[in-house]
Amino acid sequence: MKIFFNIVGCIALALAVAGMALPLVPTTPFLLLAAACFMRGSERMYRWLTQNRVFGRYLLDFQENKGVTLRVKITAIAAMWISLLYSMYFLPLPALQIPLGLMGLGVTAYLALGLKTLQRPSRRGLRQIDDETPR
Template sequence: MKKTLYNIVGTLALLLGIVGIFLPLVPTTPFLLLASACYMRGSRRMHEWLLNQRHLGPYLRNFQQGRGIPLRAKITALALLWTSLTISMWFAPLPWVRILLLIPGIAVTVYLYRMPTLEPGGQMPNQADQIKRE
C-alpha cells in the first residue's frame, strides 16, 4: 500500500515537473526531486528510469550530487521567469498583486544565484557509459 502511494505521488510530481519545464512559475527541480525520492521508496525500477532518463536524468544526478546547474539552464530559467512575471505584472489590475508577484521572482533568482554553477563538461556520465568502461 505504501509503495503504491509513493508511486502515485512520484508520478504526479513527475508530471508537475514536466509542466514546470514549459510554465516558468511552476518549479521543475523540486517536483523532480520529489518524484525521485518517491520512486526511490516505491519503485526501484522507476527511480533508475528517472535517473537514467535522457533529458531529466543528468540534471537530477548533478543536482543530487551537489554539482550544480548548468549556466545555460540558469540563464534560461531567469529569462523566462522574469519575462512571464513582467507580463503578469503588466496585466495585474491591483498594485498589491504586482508587488506580490515579485516575491517568487526574487526568491527563485536568489536560489539560482546561490546554487553552484555546473562547469562545461562537468556533467556526470550516465550509468551506461560507466558500465562500458568497466
Template sequence: MIKRSVLLVIGLISLVMGVAGVFLPLLPTVPFVLLAAFCFARSSERLHRWLMTHPWFADALNNWDQKKAIRRGLKRKAMVLSSLSFAISIAVVPLLWVKLMLFSLLVALLAFLHSVPELEDTP
C-alpha cells in the same frame, strides 16, 4: 499509503509540466523536473529510476543530486525564462497586490538561482 499516492500524483503533474517546458519557452523545465524527482523518490522507485536515467533529464538531475549544482547555460536559461514568464504575468494581472507578490516571488527565485553553484558547460 495516501502520502505516497499524493506524492505520486504531484510528481506526475510536475513531470508533465516539466516536459511541456521543454517545448514552451516561458514554462520552466528544471524546477518541475526536480520536484518530480523529489516526489518519485518518495513514492515510486521505478519512476524515480526512470527519470534519473532519462536522456533529457539525467544530466541535470544527477548534477543536482550529486553536486548541488547546475550547468551555467541551464542556470542562465532558467533565470531568463523565469524572468520573462514573471514579467508577462505581472503585466497581465490587474491587481496591484498580485503584481507585488509575483515580483517578490521572482526576486526570491532569482536570488535562489544566483546562489546555486555553477558547473562549466560541456561541449
C-alpha cells in the same frame, strides 16, 4: 507502500513539468520529490527519470553535486521571468504585480548566487588531452 510512492512520484513529476511553464510553481523540489518517491517505489521509474533526456542530467547534477550548470541557471531564470512578466502584464493590479516581482527577484538571487554552478569539461579540452597522450 510502493503504490503510494509511485502515485506521489507521478503527481510530483506532473507538478514539476507544470512548474516549467507556470510562474510560482517550483520545478526542482517536485522533481526531487518524484525521484525520491520513485527510488522507493519503482526502480524502473527512477532509472527512467534519471536517464530522461530533459530531466536526467539536471536531476543527477543536483542530487550528486548540489548544483546545476550555468546553462540550466540561465534557462531557468529566463523562463521564469518570461512567465512572470506575462502574468504581471495580464494582472495589472500592483497588489499582485509587486509580490510576483519580489518572488521573482528572490528566486533569481537564489539561482544566481545561492546554487552552486557546475562546470562541464569542454570537449575541446578533452580532445587536447587525448592528442597529447603517447600512442
